[in-house]
Amino acid sequence: MAVTANAHATEAALEILRLGGNAIDAAIAAQWVLNLVEPQSSGIGGGGFLLHWDAAHKRVSAWDGRETAPRAASADFARRADGSVAGYTELLSAGKAVGVPGLVAMLDAAHRKHGRLRWERLFRPAIRLAENCFAVSPRLHLLLRDDPLLRRDPAARAMYFRESGDPLQVGDKLCNMELAATLRRIATGGADALQRGPAAERMVAAVAERGGTLRVEDLRGYRPKVREPVCGPYRHWRVCGMSPPSSGGIGVLQILGILERSGLSYAQPGTADAAHYFAEAGRLAYADRARYLADPDYIEVPQQALVDSRYLRQRSRLLDSAAAWESPGLVSCRPIACKRMTTRRNFRRRHIFR
Secondary structure (H helix, E strand, C coil), rough: CCCCCCCCCCCHHHHHHHHHCCHHHHHEEEEEEHHHHHHHCCCCCCCEEEEEEECCCCCEEEEEECCEEECCCCCCCCCCCCCEEEHHHHHHHHHHCCCCCCCCHHHHHHHHHHHCCCCHHHHHHHHHHHHCECCCCCCHHHHHHCCCCCHHHHHHHHHHHHHCECCCCCCCCCCCCHHHHHHHHHHHCCCCHHCCCCHHHHHHHHHHCCCCCCHHHHHCCCEEEEEEEEEEEEEEEEEEEECCCCCCHHHHHHHHHHHHCCCCHHHHCCCCHHHHHHHHHHHHHHHHHHHCCCCCCCCCCHHHHHHHHHHHHHHCCCCCHHHHHHHCCCCCCCCHHHHHHHHHCCCCCEEECC
């Protein structure tokens, strides 16, 4: 089975499965199509995470292809020349906001380890669709309509907007010959086609024009990582998710664990009570996310403590059936592993959240 956010990507995955490809092959083929039909959300210029289940060895692996900061990035990258802090939209349009893309390198490495079909074969659905055109989806139209920056870029404006400046409408045909050509190069050259040579130099030049610090050496030096997934029990299942630097795996396990230990996970779906307690569990999980979760290569993350059964039981007692509707208040708690944390990492033993 293949499930994606766009029917074209799902069809690409199914095409690969019907050819005898495995789950990794299908996911990669779907990704290239998503790059085409949802370029605002996912693509070769960004990063990604991948969870893989090896049925033969009963093992889950977590692939980290997250973007990294350029080597020349500094702690004051968000400041203007006069020392003031740039606003979010201003920063978003600047080259300083661009990280070193890792998606292609990660998928290339995962395919070498687990793929079945030839790497080149996985690109054909996306290339075919890019050259033959596809209908703009409601989601793409909506994000083009609301994007405050894309119209300023001449190439993007020519591709995604009408001559009047209005965004392409739902059902309008869109082709992307340049992306098709780039995908062909990656299909034959692997991740090196993006991390080295003309493509890398063009990326660096485009970022530099906008004040960024990305260098060719950053692209050449990027290496994906294989991390241990974060797993935990929920009822009679074992649930696994992506570990840090993603916050998703821990967040999901915390929400499930808090609800299960409170006995509220059995609330009737679709009711106000079910929505309220889910939101309450999410409030607690996101408080921990904001306080403890970060890149484990630089910050010590108490990963196991955050999903520890005793800690989740403590958190479940903080679910509020009514008061949260009236006032957020302040609540403090003591995570299981706080006493074992090193103070040089600036961890506090008391966890206060709003």
